[in-house]
Amino acid sequence: MHADQIDQGATEPRSPHQPRRRYPKGELRRQQILDRTVEVFAELGFENTSLRAIGEAIGVSHAALRRYFDTREELFLEVLREKDRQALAEALEHELLPVDLASGLEAYAAGAPGLMALRHSMVARAMEPDNELSRAFFTDRYRSLRGEAAHTLALGRAAGTVRGDLPLEVLASLVIAAMDGLSTQWLLEPEVPMLDGMHALEQLLRPPGSATS
Amino acid sequence: MHADQIDQGATEPRSPHQPRRRYPKGELRRQQILDRTVEVFAELGFENTSLRAIGEAIGVSHAALRRYFDTREELFLEVLREKDRQALAEALEHELLPVDLASGLEAYAAGAPGLMALRHSMVARAMEPDNELSRAFFTDRYRSLRGEAAHTLALGRAAGTVRGDLPLEVLASLVIAAMDGLSTQWLLEPEVPMLDGMHALEQLLRPPGSATS
């Protein structure tokens, strides 16, 4: 679902301005740009992370970046896509999906405030008119997240830790919303106990008669 | 708490570039700028809502706007401050605080998607380094929102509709987070049932033994 754009070794024609990326050099350069972008963004923020600033951090001109990404927006989206892929790969390696919601939030916020800030900026863009690319990315992403949450909740239901009197899809949406909103408050003010909020939600989700912990 | 900057008729000296605004014309112009900014933003989005675009919508040069607002960021923040004041005034008029969380969300999202998108853009900025003005505004705002939510929850507790085994502040943070996150998903994809999510949270908050509705 997430990785619908894997194309290593493909030889078919492709959309204009999307480089072939069959050669190691271009592939490495592309990855370097993505990595540096995160770093520069964490330091300078959305407005100041210009193509020129990223290029300077790498040692190339801003125009060179456009061989790999059509626009700044696409570059940023690709950074987020890449991080999602990494997170998914890591989750599959460590175990299957996290049964614990709070640990899911930690993975979600991912210890990288800069990355979360980038996500927030891009989500905001996606709500605006004439931003089809960003909107498509995030509607997809939230759909995926809700699906994963629904799955985790279903497991909890089977294990007796999640009550069964409310629709799964609604609860899934609520869980994702709580993660989003709690991380927002936490990023603004680190004293806000983000994990306590998530644990509270876990408590609320328990069936009425079950044990307190 | 919210209205800490009411200064009509004040005669004290003020910070540089903040006009006195004792004269009706300037006051009206200022209000006009705030109103038009929301409209232009709803149509064009964050990037394209330039000072020049706003000025053009009013019939004034972009430089004129700076008589009223030091920077674009401050203009946007003032738009949000103004909307918060209006919402507060309206809430006080219609009744005291909303006892119903779901209706609170409707007031929160406020039927104005453009405004919510502006809020999201500005919150994102507030998380980044070197954005003290935005950060101060939103930490304040979230503190206020959590306070109001805690108050509403306390009333619910007294009325027997909110369980008493979890700390109020944590639940308040969770409630605000849910509003934020649900409105995000809803703005991206209007089919997502925002109010259902909030009603589900209300159900979850009920004491274990209480009636289902």
Added chain:
DNA sequence: GTCTATACAGGGATAGAC
């Protein structure tokens, strides 16, 4: 007090040379 005109540094996008 209110506003226009103007200048400036920096941004993303782009064309064409190498």
Added chain:
DNA sequence: GTCTATCCCTGTATAGAC
């Protein structure tokens, strides 16, 4: 694949008209 040069747009700043 990368560069330089260029286009038009942006926020900010200042000078001076009225």
